[in-house]
Amino acid sequence: MVLDRETFLLVDDDPVFCRVLAQALTRRGFQVDVAQTAAEALAAALQRVPTCAVVDLRLGEDSGLPLVQRLLALRETMRIVVLTGYASIATAVEAIKLGAVHYLAKPADADEILAALGCQEANTEVVPPAHPTSVKRLEWEHLQRVLKAHGGNISATARALRMHRRTLQRKLGKRPSKE
Known part of the structure; x- marks a missing residue:
C-alpha cells in the first residue's frame, strides 16, 4: 500500500519526542501537525483532516483512546497507530476495537510507525520470542x-x-x- 503523504497528525504530550518524530516524518514527505492534548489534536484535525495519525495512549492524565474514535469520525479512512509506554493487552485490544490499525510500545521510531501504518494484513510470520521477558x-x-x-x-x-x-x-x- 502506498500511503498518501499529504497530512499526518502526531499527538503526544512529550515535546521532545514530538519534535524528533515530526522532523523525521517531514523528511519523509509528510506535512505534520503536532498536538500535545486531545483538544489541540481535534482543533488541528478540524483545520486539516489528516490521512494518518499517531496517538499516544496517555496524554497527561487523559487517555488517548477516545481521541481515536473522534479522529475516525472526521475521516473514517484515517490510519491511526496508538503508541504507548504503558503497553498492555487490554489497551491494545481496545485500541484496535476503536479503529486503530496498530498498537506500538515506545520507543518506536519513524520507520516502525510508518511500517505499522502501512500494514494492510496481519503478519502471520511473526515468531513469538523463544523465552518470555524476565x-x-x-x-x-x-x-x-x-x-x-x-x-x-x-x-x-x-x-x-x-x-x-x-x-x-x-x-x-x-x-x-x-x-
Whole structure:
C-alpha cells in the first residue's frame, strides 16, 4: 500500500519526542501537525483532516483512546497507530476495537510507525520470542515508566509504587537486566 503523504497528525504530550518524530516524518514527505492534548489534536484535525495519525495512549492524565474514535469520525479512512509506554493487552485490544490499525510500545521510531501504518494484513510470520521477558526486566521497565510519569521524582515514584524510597533508589541504581 502506498500511503498518501499529504497530512499526518502526531499527538503526544512529550515535546521532545514530538519534535524528533515530526522532523523525521517531514523528511519523509509528510506535512505534520503536532498536538500535545486531545483538544489541540481535534482543533488541528478540524483545520486539516489528516490521512494518518499517531496517538499516544496517555496524554497527561487523559487517555488517548477516545481521541481515536473522534479522529475516525472526521475521516473514517484515517490510519491511526496508538503508541504507548504503558503497553498492555487490554489497551491494545481496545485500541484496535476503536479503529486503530496498530498498537506500538515506545520507543518506536519513524520507520516502525510508518511500517505499522502501512500494514494492510496481519503478519502471520511473526515468531513469538523463544523465552518470555524476565521478571527482573519487566520490573525495571515498570519502574522506569512510573519514574518518568512522576517527572523523575524519586519520592513521588516511591509513594505511587507503595515502596520505600531507599528500596526504589537501590533498584533504580541497577542496570536493566537483559531480556
